[in-house]
Amino acid sequence: MKRLTQITAIAVLAATPVIAEMGDHDSDGDAMLNDAEFGQADGSRRFTEYDSDGSGDLSEEEFAKGEFNRYDRDRDSMINDEEYSRYEEDGEMENDG
Numbered sequence: 650m651k652r653l654t655q656i657t658a659i660a661v662l663a664a665t666p667v668i669a670e671m672g673d674h675d676s677d678g679d680a681m682l683n684d685a686e687f688g689q690a691d692g693s694r695r696f697t698e699y700d701s702d703g704s705g706d707l708s709e710e711e712f713a714k715g716e717f718n719r720y721d722r723d724r725d726s727m728i729n730d731e732e733y734s735r736y737e738e739d740g741e742m743e744n745d746g
Contacts, residue, residue: 671712681706 674686683706684696699707699715707715720728720736728736 671707671709679706681708682712683707 671682675682676686677683696707697703699711701711701714717728718724720732722732722735723729
């Protein structure tokens, strides 16, 4: 149970800025990103990797999970220091550009 709590806390912390960023690209305001909105947000990522239910829309949960998985390189459901450093570096690059 303790490990599940840690994973949940890390996922929430990692997803919070991501969900805020998602809202910046949700042009129709439906709390989902469709393929076009996702492409505008970041055309370098594959929409289908994030769209786990194949609906053609990304829920906040799918978007957050996709972003979390992007940085969880060793797929242990935890973000370690090295993985978090990569997350911070990417955020700084986006803010500079």
